[in-house]
Amino acid sequence: MAYDFQVVIDTSDPHALADWWADALGWQVEPQDEAFIRQMIEKGHATGDDTTRHNGALVWKSGAAIRHPAGLERAPRVLFQLVPEPKTVKNRVHLDVRVGANNIEPVVERLTARGAKVLHRGRQGPLWWITIADPEGNELCIT
Template sequence: MACRISELILDCADPERLAAFWSEVLGYVEIGREDDGGIEIGPPGVGFGGLQPTLILSPSSDPRPEKLRLHIDVNATDRDQDAELERLLALGAKPADVGQTGTEDWYVLADPEGNEFCLLRRRLQPL
């Protein structure tokens, strides 16, 4: 038997702001709040344990904006990459420079707190 990713936890200064951002990016909804102020978001109508992992935005007085050891990759499901890039930028994402050459088929972005993530080219089928 194998393990499956059930949750991803992202330390942040403002859980409300990042929960709103990532909910819009992923089409997630709030599914719970932690006693420490953390907010868990996930697919609507599914919650914890579904096919997609939930995301917990965990408050931290020392979120580290330097090179992350883990980042999130996202793929559009209902539009092409350029249209999705425009949507993400309008939500508050910013282009991030991690040394890319300009020939990659993905965009490196940062969420409103500077956490890097990539928008990949290939469109995926919605779940």
């Protein structure tokens, strides 16, 4: 039996990091249903402390998700989950974002202008990549 999965990234600011990654990947931030959130509060299943405002919308404070424009059939969902502690060590898992050899430098320039940091330039035979960190220090390779 094969299982579906989503990738979860721990963060201190789920909505800002979801925006950053959606822009980095050309994906879309999943909208959150304000009416449903208000209904959960009215029914006592949540409180106002469980929510925040992001880009003018009422959203769940604990997380935000992004997905490929072609949907979950194309790529798994990425969830950004609120955690209290900051990132302190190197990731043991990271994403390789394939942009094509001619686009690596321009993509890295665009992402560093938006808060990423270059960590490493790698090469293996004819293949090369640049490892960067997102604004919270999570590593990804642009290849």
